[in-house]
Amino acid sequence: MSDPNDVTRRTLLAGSAVAAGIATAPALAREPVASRKTSSRMTPKMPVSLTVNGQAEALTLDPRVTLLDALREHLHLTGSKKGCDHGQCGACTVIVNGRRINSCLTLAVMHDGDHVTTIEGLGSPEKLHPMQAAFVKHDGFQCGYCTPGQICSSVAMLGEIKDGIPSHVTDDLTHVEFSDSEVRERMSGNICRCAAYPNIIAAIREVHEA
């Protein structure tokens, strides 16, 4: 980030937004109508303590702030993505107290005291998590937007199989084992518009077998 030549997707988009200002102006002009309605009656902000990727964070948030927005807009951890914002696509998947959840469908204030792991906490560009490395190796993405959610989901999902949690395709409820059909079923909450599914399954299989 300190290298001025290092252009991240985020800084690039921020620059493009200015250039595209004229084209988006009508959309921006419409937006404040909804905001005005809500800003007339503000609710008091509340303190929220989270441990995110091992680091203690103290925030003061409007109770309406979702866990996803707290991570992205307040802690600037923009790896977790906002896709549908309704729990349908899985792009916002993070791991809370060891469990994968849709961070868009839960309020930050409900997680006071909780431990959150995002894609930034799994690995770094210098030291990839094995699941990240496997996604790269197997080409488990094209545009990459769903990928942080896919990877957080995959890591927690392998834990669920290990813990013997059954799924819809488990023949014997008392005997859970890894298979491609188990992975397909268990990953159905993570949508990939580029349809990289076969490669995602190959990546997950490699990590499972390692």
Added chain:
Amino acid sequence: MRPFTYERAASAQAAAQAAVAYPNSKFIAGGTNLLDLMKLQIETPTHLIDVNHLGLDRIEKTPDGGLRIGAHVRNTDLAADKVVRRDYAVLSRALVSGASGQLRNKATTAGNLLQRTRCPYFYDMSKPCNKRKPGSGCAAIGGFNRNLAILGASDACIATHPSDMAVAMRLLDARVETVDSHGVTRAVPIAQFHRLPGDTPHIETVLQPGELITAVSLPKPLGGRHLYRKVRDRASYAFANVSVAAVIGDGFQHFAFGGLAHKPWRVEAAEGFSGADAIAEAVLSGARTTPHNAFKTVLTRRTLGAVLREARA
């Protein structure tokens, strides 16, 4: 979302008292349905009462050999519970056929029962909906109603209840345990818990204002073969077109159906018949279909047939 205030309740009764004190409040547990609806401003509570920290997350045996499931046991934990998998497998099967792994990790037992319909017109704020806005009309009747109710519906509403878990709970004769703001408890048989739409489709259960679900209890295990077969438009992560829960043993058979009505559907009198045709005919008696959803009668019979074949296999 519209602005709201938030509190964490310290006890079940305190939560019920807070709900009485704030008339436009909602309990929040998993939040996976409520927050979705709040973002769309279909639900607009001004106060949220977080009930996640009441210790209602345990599963324990009852003195009569049954099981008491805390209201806030997560769907994942309930499906994976060793006793549930062994003795109430139809419940495990129903749970894992619903939603996604992420949602099941959050969604609770009580919240699952209280899920609101997925009728597309309930979600579409530009259309009339008697459930969302009483008296405004029903756009689903005469609209695109392919996945809506064929049983127990009314001229005001043809919405379905979306839960799979509730279908298994209906088959198992679960009881919904509650507490009110005075500390008074009661146990409502699941058959009476959900209401048919009638002319008040916005009132979906018999819960009174402020009444909080504390547990769902099951009678002692039935034995027999437990099956849950769900037919949907995708292989995974979709609501049912039709689902059949079945427990079939020596000399008895029980069935409950999802995707057909405003509540899980069970016709005990049909369970004395033999063969899918006779059972389905009794279950579907009184069905009112539209050109879009008439397929559900055929699909119910065939899904039941598949379940009976699987039970014999």
